[in-house]
Amino acid sequence: MWGPGRARLPAAYAASGRRALRVTLVAAAGFYPFRYGLDRPVAATYALFTVVALGGLSRIPGTGRQRAAFMTRLLPVCWVLVAAGTWLSVRTWTAVAGMLVVGFTLAFCAVGGPRPAGAAPGLQLLYILPSFPPYDPGSLGDRLTGTTTGAVLFIAAEALLFREPAPAPxxxxxxxxxxxxxxxxxxxxxxxxxxxxxxxxxxxxxxxxxxxxxxxxxxxxxxxxxxxxxxxxxxxxxxxxxxxxxxxxxxxxxxxxxxxxxxxxxxxxxxxxxxxxxxxxxxxxxxxxxxxxxxxxxxxxxxxxxxxxxxxxxxxxxxxxxxxxxxxxxxxxxxxxxxxxxxxxxxxxxxxxxxxxxxxxxxLWWHRARGHAGRRSVFFQNAVRMALALTAVRLVAGVDTLPHGFWAMLATLTLTRTTLGETWSTIRLALAGTLAGALVSAGVLIMVGSDTAVYAVLLPVWMLAAFTLGPVRGVGWAQGLFTVLVAFVFAQLAQPTWRLAEVRVLDVLVGSAIGAVFGVLAWPRGAHDELRRAAADLLRRAAEIVVATSASVAGGTAAVPTGAPGYRSLERAVVLAESAYAQLQSEPAPFGGRGRGPRPPPVDWQATLIAGHHTLWGSARLLEPSPAPLGPGAAESAGVLGERVAGRMLLVSAALDPGDDTPAATTPLLDPALDGFAAEPPGAPRRYYATVAWLNSLMTDLTRIARPPDRPA
Structure with a gap:
């Protein structure tokens, strides 16, 4: 009897197989005519690797037609990246500087949503490919021709071949x-x-x-x-x-x-x-x-x-x-x-x-980018980590003339993860797979020699297997199969030798080692701690709004306009927490269930985010138009309730904050008793009860924070 995970394998293989067949058909349609029909190996190389970049390395979500529409808009970006990589590669310092700027920019584009984030690795590859020998700006025409051919053919294949059912929007x-x-x-x-x-x-x-x-x-x-x-x-x-x-x-x-x-x-x-x-x-x-x-x-x-x-x-x-x-x-x-x-x-x-x-x-794009332009944003952290790692590899490749340094950068790009533990686990599997693939490649290169016809026949078969099995079986299989794949490609572009497999292992080792180093140095714990910091900051700023709003309602003033710095700070805190929460969903559970000291209680992060939104919405509603004074009894009750709800927010914030000086292990997320909501001050108007209803709804949100319906943190 299959378990739930194994029961999903046939569907995973079917989806991966459809994607692999599209990639293989289009790559062959672009590579072989240029390589053998027109004798233009540069155009052939760029046609093939453009398809690999957009179809194999990119993970653009959506149906085929949705991906095709998005990639059509990306085509001018592909041209710019290939041209920039070609012109900047002639000197090591310009290539390194370009890698730093382009690497950060493409990775930071993840702030635009899942589709830009999914396309970023493939676009990185299109800049990396022309950044290595041969340094030949005169071949830019062939490079753009191959890039355009591969992209257009793949866009057509995505739109027309093997259409998937669209989920409910x-x-x-x-x-x-x-x-x-x-x-x-x-x-x-x-x-x-x-x-x-x-x-x-x-x-x-x-x-x-x-x-x-x-x-x-x-x-x-x-x-x-x-x-x-x-x-x-x-x-x-x-x-x-x-x-x-x-x-x-x-x-x-x-x-x-x-x-x-x-x-x-x-x-x-x-x-x-x-x-x-x-x-x-x-x-x-x-x-x-x-x-x-x-x-x-x-x-x-x-x-x-x-x-x-x-x-x-x-x-x-x-x-x-x-x-x-x-x-x-x-x-x-x-x-x-x-x-x-x-x-x-x-x-x-x-x-x-x-x-x-x-x-x-x-x-609006500037507002989104500015909101994430800081070290507390996981998008900023990921972009810095990736840009520095790719720049370091490009510097090493340029200074030490690392053979096939392109492969080292590709290893850094594909193996670096958002947490150190995941990066190390990925690298170990990748090195094992690469070593196995190198042994297979060396054996084939020794036996076949320079007979390019054999490699031409093997390439599409192996490509279909690599892009079918790799995404399902994991990174070890993917690296091993891809090692053999690139050997078959380069054997058709230059005189093959078994040392090509040796160079591939060296490059993957260098690239993954540099990726691991920057994984250690740059935010090695991923989104987990960042989400706790962002959620704690969100609740602290929400507590300030709650106190100020309650005081304003009690005194009959509108002293907390929604354009005030406190509101803008809370809005930015909500944005940062939402992005960290989105990244957390793609990361493995931290600590592996182990660790020193008691673990913090599980958290419903969505309830935390909604508490921030409810704070903003309710405050704006209560203070617009300017309220009339509540009267002494009602004003005192509203002020006390606001302070107590804000105090509860601060306690929950302290429980979420991962800092060593916070009582995360002892502070309860649930309020054992908070009376006052049932109070009925004499002469209290409707606005008093509206304020109480808003504060009570915030308490409900705080209670839900400790009862997560999804994966615990």
């Missing part, structure tokens, strides 16, 4: 979750507290389907553009709305039913309109206006204090919870319209919450 996932919210809101409007445990599980599953961990990489809205940002905003708002609906308090009676039911019906209608909008149908603008009007009526009807004839505290609590749900629904609908229509969205967009809606695309 993120917009469709968000639409399905919005329909769940529509059903639950409509049911609550007619029958308060009608949701069963089964209903809550359905809502939770709908929200979980939007977690990045459960979304295929190609469908995650991770880019810096308006539509991707808005789609991410939509997913967060849908998840927030579902959470608010399942937690609504049950209050029956004539005092609440008409107003609350009207808002919940408007929420249901907007959720349905949002789903339709995400499926490229009508704009939800009309439903947004209806919900905004219903929310305003509920706010006006519950604004007065109890002593002035307003609703009793239980009703005000219900109103506050319903208004929280309405706010999430308004954010959901507006974000969905922006995600579908971009800058042509017709919905009214609050400028502070949707600050990016009218910002030009280049500035």
């Amino acid at each position: 993120y917009r469709e996932r968000a639409a399905r979750a919005a329909l769940v919210a529509e059903r639950w809101a409509a049911r609550l409007a007619s029958a308060p507290a009608a949701l069963t445990d089964a209903d809550r599980r359905v809502a939770q599953e709908a929200g979980q389907s939007l977690r990045p961990l459960n979304v295929p990489e190609a469908e995650r809205p991770a880019g810096p553009g308006v539509r991707d940002r808005a789609l991410t905003h939509t997913g967060l708002a849908v998840r927030t709305l579902l959470g608010r609906l399942v937690q609504l308090p049950a209050v029956r009676g004539r005092d609440t039913a008409p107003e609350v039911s009207a808002v919940l019906r408007a929420v249901a209608e907007l959720a349905g309109a949002t789903a339709a909008c995400l499926r490229a149908q009508a704009s939800p603008a009309a439903r947004l206006r209806e919900l905004a009007a219903a929310r305003a009526r509920l706010s006006a009807g519950s604004a007065g204090p109890v002593s002035g004839g307003g609703p009793p505290p239980a009703v005000l609590r219900c109103h506050a919870a319903v208004l929280e749900a309405a706010d999430a629904a308004l954010a959901m609908g507006a974000a969905a319209d922006l995600a579908v229509r971009g800058r042509h969205a017709t919905a009214d967009l609050p400028p502070r919450r949707f600050w990016y809606a009218r910002v030009p695309a280049p500035l």
